[in-house]
Amino acid sequence: MNEYLVTSESVTEGHPDKLCDQISDGILDRYLEQDPEARVAVEVMASKNTIMIAGQVSARVVLDVTEIARQVIRDIGYDDEIKGLDYQTCLVLTNINHQSADIARGVDQFTNREPALYVPSGSGCRWVRKEGEASGQIKDLGAGDQGIMYGYASNETANYLPITMDLASKLARRLGEIRKTGQVEWLYPDGKTQVTMKYDENERPLAITSIVISAQHRDGVELAAVKNAILREIIKPVIDDQWLTPSTSIHINPTGRFVIGGPMGDTGLTGRKIMVDTYGGVGKHGGGAFSGKDPTKVDRTGAYMARYVAKNIVAAGLADRCEVSLAYAIGLPEPEAVRINTFDTEHIDRAVIESRVRDSFSFSVINMIKTLKLKRPQFLKTAAYGHFGREDQGFAWEETNQMEALLNNG
Incomplete structure (x- = not known):
């Protein structure tokens, strides 16, 4: 009578929200490569072959964030509008400013340097340090937010994640792997997974009650072929038989068709998959997203x-x-x-x-x-x-x- 269910979901790297997270963090990484003290807070929105990049950056280097975004999009696999986005032809809009002086003052007040001053150079997404700017050794840092x-x-689990989150993530990762290796050549980048597990009264996992996988695919591929491939190449290699019972429900592309995907099918936004990023709803979340934010x-x-x-x-x-x-x-x-x-x-x-x-x-x-x-x-x-x-x-x-x-x- 005290048994209960726990559900967690994950998404592939081609999901519109995850696309935006990766562009945000791709930009952050490039800044940190050249300026480990860079202050970055960048968010992205994606919709119908358009990418909008906005935020605040203060760094000692000049970077072309448009080119970084296109590279991330290409690496994910969005190389044709038929798939939902084309890295070569998509419109990339930018609106990046420097970090607020009030925020910088809070972070830097324990250093022996003045808050950094930045001026625009070239496009609105590029910032350079003013000549003669004060600098000094960092003694401490204030939190960049509350x-x-x-x-x-x-x-x-062996990696200390809730088992539903662990399995949902592994299913999504496997979905991305077999697409990129060409093992299932008709798969496209977008996809989602979900696992529901039954627990006993002692909070021990008993069995999976349902698995849901939605995989974007090329037009013309029959649903039966999609189901057979997902069962054979995704579910069986990832899910141990001990968790499956005759009553386990497996739903593969439950709408019957998933051809329109990526930003063509749904708007993407940085920071909108915070439960996918963490513990699948099992542990609490404070609400603050991660991607695109420097470590301050x-x-x-x-x-x-x-x-x-x-x-x-x-x-x-x-x-x-x-x-x-x-x-x-x-x-x-x-x-x-x-x-x-x-x-x-x-x-x-x-x-x-x-x-x-x-x-x-x-x-x-x-x-x-x-x-x-x-x-x-x-x-x-x-x-x-x-x-x-x-x-x-x-x-x-x-x-x-x-x-x-x-x-x-x-």
Whole structure:
């Protein structure tokens, strides 16, 4: 009587919202490659062969963001309007300004330098440093925004993600892989996946009750062929038979046709897939999106740090599940609040866990950036198939190198 269902979804890199996330983070990475201190807050909208790039950038370099966007679009696979977008012919509009002096003042008030001043050069999307601008060594950084960020981990899976999120992401990633390798040559870039799992009264996963996969395809491919290929090439390699029962429902392209996709079928926007980016609705989310934001933006950095702490707590065996929340005020370097919730699954006193976390981690903005190596370009990789649980990508927030400290401190 106490069994319940949990559902998580994911999308492919060609989904319109994910397209926008990747352009935003592709621009961020290119700035960080040439100026690790760049301040970037860039968002993108996509609609019917048109890309709109807007935001704020302050950096020591001049970049052609239009060309960066076209390269990202090409790499995703949008090379023909028939697929939903053409990287060569799409219209790219830009409206990028420099970072607000008031925000810069909050971030830089703990340094011995004045807020950076920038002037437009060439197009409206290019900014260069003024000659003779004051500079100095960074001693500390204030948070680039206010808000609350959450990190979550569970021992349901080897990568400490909720199992529904893990499976939905793997299905979407597999869908992208077989398209790009040409294994199923009629697949197009857009796609979505969804997994629903039944849990018992002890919060243990029992079985998958439904799988939903919507895969964009070339016109003329029969639904039966789509279903057979998705079952054979996507579901069977990803989903272990132990989770499937005779009553598991499998829905493949349930509308019967998915030819019109990408920005041709739906408008895309940066930051509109925050549950896909994180824990599939299982863990909380503070509401702040990640993509296109440099690491002074605690929406991103705080969420990565909270995941890092939660994952190490669970990996150390101190709890079966853990949620870490951090709250920041704009312009201040330290969090206003740090909270650890183990959902009554802890194996030692929760006060001891909290004490060990305080001794093992620093939550100041500058130390989070250093600990998680967030000044290096790596964010385009995060912008599709999830920011968490991907242990093969070299993300520092996915490391479990603080287990020993958590076990021995105190």
